[in-house]
Amino acid sequence: MMKKSNGKWRMCIDHTNLNKACPKDAYLLPNIERLVDGACKYQKLSFLDAYSRYNQIKMYLPNEDKISFNTEDANFYYKVMSFRLKNVGMTYQRLMDKVFRNLMGKNIEVYVNNIVVKSLDPNDHPKYLSEILAELRKHNM
Numbered sequence: 001m002m003k004k005s006n007g008k009w010r011m012c013i014d015h016t017n018l019n020k021a022c023p024k025d026a027y028l029l030p031n032i033e034r035l036v037d038g039a040c041k042y043q044k045l046s047f048l049d050a051y052s053r054y055n056q057i058k059m060y061l062p063n064e065d066k067i068s069f070n071t072e073d074a075n076f077y078y079k080v081m082s083f084r085l086k087n088v089g090m091t092y093q094r095l096m097d098k099v100f101r102n103l104m105g106k107n108i109e110v111y112v113n114n115i116v117v118k119s120l121d122p123n124d125h126p127k128y129l130s131e132i133l134a135e136l137r138k139h140n141m
Contacts, residue, residue, distance in 0.1 A: 013069055013082070025087035027094050035109045035116070042118035044125040048132075050096075050113040050141065057081040057091060099139050100132070108132055 001009050039045060059067070059078055067085075068077040081088050089112055096110045107128040109116040117132055119125040 013067075018066065019086040022086050025090040027090040029090065029093050030109075030111055032111055035111055038105070038109055039116050039118050042120055044119040044122040046117040046125070046129060048115040048117065050115060050136075057088070057095060099135060099141070103132065103135070 002012050004010055058080055064077045064079065067082060068075055070076070081091065093112050097104065100108055100110055104110065107118055109118065115132070117125070117128050119128055
């Protein structure tokens with residue numbers, strides 16, 4: 001347990017050995033410069049931060065016990081991905097690519113948990129935002 005700056009306590013788990021044992025995920029993150037260039041000619045931009053990101057990715061059931069920890073009273077395991085795991089960024093990007101596969105490059109750019117909604121015509125922007133938010137709701141995000 002570690003004390004946070006606001007005085008509350010949080011539990012910290014060292015994933016060093018687990019991360020050493022895991023093979024690196026070869027899924028490529030998008031090139032951030034290309035994403036910025038892809039948004040520069042648009043009239044209207046909205047920036048969304050999916051700050052709850054990794055807490056939304058369910059653990060693969062056979063792997064839940066690999067991220068377990070115990071206390072004096074019981075054993076516990078994560079049902080969702082812990083943000084300190086080695087491949088969590090690539091796993092989240094893969095999820096976002098699947099969620100937005102029909103919209104990518106048209107009116108949205110996604111880099112891990114950062115979403116840019118873009119519109120050439122500002123009058124179309126509310127429609128694009130509605131589409132993207134509906135897609136997030138559809139996938140319980």
